[in-house]
Amino acid sequence: MTGRDTIAAIATPPGIGGIGVIRVSGPASAGIARRVFRPFHPPVSFLSHHLYHGEIVASEKGAVLDDVLVTFMRGPHTFTGEDTFEISCHGGPLILRTVLAEVVRAGARPAEGGEFTKRAFLNGRLDLSQAEAIVDLITAKTPEGLSSAIDRLK
Numbered sequence: 643m644t645g646r647d648t649i650a651a652i653a654t655p656p657g658i659g660g661i662g663v664i665r666v667s668g669p670a671s672a673g674i675a676r677r678v679f680r681p682f683h684p685p686v687s688f689l690s691h692h693l694y695h696g697e698i699v700a701s702e703k704g705a706v707l708d709d710v711l712v713t714f715m716r717g718p719h720t721f722t723g724e725d726t727f728e729i730s731c732h733g734g735p736l737i738l739r740t741v742l743a744e745v746v747r748a749g750a751r752p753a754e755g756g757e758f759t760k761r762a763f764l765n766g767r768l769d770l771s772q773a774e775a776i777v778d779l780i781t782a783k784t785p786e787g788l789s790s791a792i793d794r795l796k
Contacts, residue, residue: 646668646669646761647668647669647670647750647751648666648667648668648669648670648671648674648749648750648751649666649667649668649750649751649752649753649754649757649758649761650664650665650666650667650674650742650745650746650750650751650752650753651664651665651742651752651753651757651758652664652738652739652742653665653728654733654738656735657735658733658734658735659733659734660732660733661730661731661732661733662730662731662732662733662734662737662738663728663729663730663731664728664729664731664738664741664742664745665726665727665728665753665758666726666727666728666729666745666750667720667721667722667724667725667726667753667758667761668724668725668750669724669725670749670750671724671725671726671727672688672714672725672727673748673749674727674745674748674749674750675688675712675714675727677701677748677749678698678699678701678741678744678745678748679694679696679697679698679699679710679712679727679729680696680697680698680699681694681695681696681712682695682696682697683695688714689714690714690715690716690719691713691714691715691719692713692714693711693712693713694711694712694713694714695709695710695711696709696710696712697709697710698710698729698731698741698744699744700744701744701747701748707737707740707741707744708731708732708737708740708741709731709732710729710730710731710741711729711730712727712728712729712730713727713728713730714726714727715727715728718765718767720767721758721762721767722758722761722762722765722767723761723762723765723766723767724761724765729741729745756777759773759776759777760773771794772794772795774794775791775792775794775795776791776795778790778791778794779791779792779795
């Protein structure tokens with residue numbers, strides 16, 4: 643699917659943690675990444691499925707928001723089938739919300755719950771059984787439920 647907007651969301655559970663992840667997916671991903679991410683060692687071009695160390699900067703003042711790792715992934719070889727990047731930043735709720743707000747300011751919109759999986763399904767990256775298995779995997783409460791969900795993802 644093409645012509646859609648670019649979405650972003652915090653991908654890690656709420657709460658305080660050492661690391662939090664923000665996922666961005668859609669046609670404007672690369673441009674948004676260039677606006678918010680300043681790598682310490684800028685490459686000529688960002689390679690797919692490579693990790694880069696740098697800073698997230700505020701577009702208005704250029705202030706550094708956090709020291710981060712960013713992974714770029716070009717579609718269709720991504721979960722959603724779209725160009726994607728993930729920001730691994732410090733895991734406090736305030737920094738995650740601040741970095742997400744900067745990504746939204748740069749052109750993404752906040753994703754709805756389950757929207758990344760929906761895009762993966764619509765782009766042919768998952769069938770319906772696999773999409774349902776992801777929900778079961780995330781909500782599994784027993785080792786047997788976890789094992790069953792993993793088996794259905796294959």
